[in-house]
Amino acid sequence: xxxxxxxxxxxxxxxxxxxxxxxxxxxxxxxxxxxxxxxxxxxxxxxxxxxxxxxxxxxxxxxxxxxxxxxxxxxxxxxxxxxxxxxxxxxxxxxxxxxxxxxxxxxxxxxxxxxxxxxxxxxxxxxxxxxxxxxxx
Amino acid sequence: xxxxxxxxxxxxxxxxxxxxxxxxxxxxxxxxxxxxxxxxxxxxxxxxxxxxxxxxxxxxxxxxxxxxxxxxxxxxxxxxxxxxxxxxxxxxxxxxxxxxxxxxxxxxxxxxxxxxxxxxxxxxxxxxxxxxxxxxx
DNA sequence: GATCAATAATTGCAAAATGCAACTAGTTTT
DNA sequence: AAAACTAGTTGCATTTTGCAATTATTGATC
Numbered sequence: 001x002x003x004x005x006x007x008x009x010x011x012x013x014x015x016x017x018x019x020x021x022x023x024x025x026x027x028x029x030x031x032x033x034x035x036x037x038x039x040x041x042x043x044x045x046x047x048x049x050x051x052x053x054x055x056x057x058x059x060x061x062x063x064x065x066x067x068x069x070x071x072x073x074x075x076x077x078x079x080x081x082x083x084x085x086x087x088x089x090x091x092x093x094x095x096x097x098x099x100x101x102x103x104x105x106x107x108x109x110x111x112x113x114x115x116x117x118x119x120x121x122x123x124x125x126x127x128x129x130x131x132x133x134x135x136x137x
Numbered sequence: 138x139x140x141x142x143x144x145x146x147x148x149x150x151x152x153x154x155x156x157x158x159x160x161x162x163x164x165x166x167x168x169x170x171x172x173x174x175x176x177x178x179x180x181x182x183x184x185x186x187x188x189x190x191x192x193x194x195x196x197x198x199x200x201x202x203x204x205x206x207x208x209x210x211x212x213x214x215x216x217x218x219x220x221x222x223x224x225x226x227x228x229x230x231x232x233x234x235x236x237x238x239x240x241x242x243x244x245x246x247x248x249x250x251x252x253x254x255x256x257x258x259x260x261x262x263x264x265x266x267x268x269x270x271x272x273x274x
Numbered sequence: 275g276a277t278c279a280a281t282a283a284t285t286g287c288a289a290a291a292t293g294c295a296a297c298t299a300g301t302t303t304t
Numbered sequence: 305a306a307a308a309c310t311a312g313t314t315g316c317a318t319t320t321t322g323c324a325a326t327t328a329t330t331g332a333t334c
Binding site: 019020021046047048049050051054073074075076 | 291292293294295299300301302
């Protein structure tokens with residue numbers, strides 16, 4: 001099952017989150033406070049529900065997410081970040097910075113991301129702390 | 138042709154380099170000093186030649202690489218970094234750090250990458266400068 | 275100058291990943 | 305009881321990737 005093309009750090013992260021959707025799902029959980037399947041389904045990029053299911057399960061298996069039943073709603077599942085996925089924040093911030101420099105980012109619609117790209121490391125620490133509380137890490 | 142799923146910075150970078158190979162090709166050019174097709178073909182991960190061709194062309198179109206004929210070797214092509222791809226270095230370093238923390242990196246075989254992950258920002262600046270010279274940026 | 279090896283690809287076909295629309299079984303709301 | 309909502313599942317079409325063989329051109333060797 002578990003087979004790696006190589007044990008190069010860059011390859012390993014590509015294998016882990018280098019598909020077209022995983023990082024966007026984590027973005028929505030991390031920065032948009034989405035915690036339910038239905039919310040994640042409503043991303044701007046319009047992920048298909050079967051892909052979403054697959055990615056959520058894969059990322060759970062990889063330790064990037066945890067699932068728990070919603071106590072207020074028997075049919076809802078709450079998705080939470082782990083330390084492992086939270087630790088992708090620095091990478092995501094570098095990604096945002098790069099895109100801001102080179103890609104046609106909609107800076108109005110995505111002002112929170114822009115702000116994050118420009119935030120100090122203290123602000124990032126603060127956000128990380130807040131997320132850790134919210135996600136019970 | 139040019140159609141984006143959204144103009145979110147994270148989505149745009151995923152669209153640009155979020156496939157299974159682009160980042161590894163850039164890694165080989167950036168950190169392994171590979172400059173020719175044949176060298177890139179010999180990556181540890183065993184990329185197929187048609188995929189390599191496709192990614193090189195795509196990345197050239199995206200401004201992540203430039204091609205030039207090798208003056209010493211009429212049938213060789215030299216691939217060079219651009220400022221745009223060089224500016225992915227901070228992201229790659231964060232990626233390396235994350236993998237070192239969470240993935241089964243072979244730290245012996247990939248010592249240069251490990252060292253890069255642990256390097257100071259001064260060392261990174263120095264490397265960037267050296268690469269800029271080598272690639273004529 | 276004929277042969278052989280190396281170069282950057284290209285081609286054809288198989289396999290895997292993704293996309294899309296409809297559907298499901300159970301749950302909550304009205 | 306009916307309607308709407310929940311996290312998925314299913315089936316099928318399209319796209320991307322993987323693999324092996326092949327190609328046209330150039331350079332090096334004999």
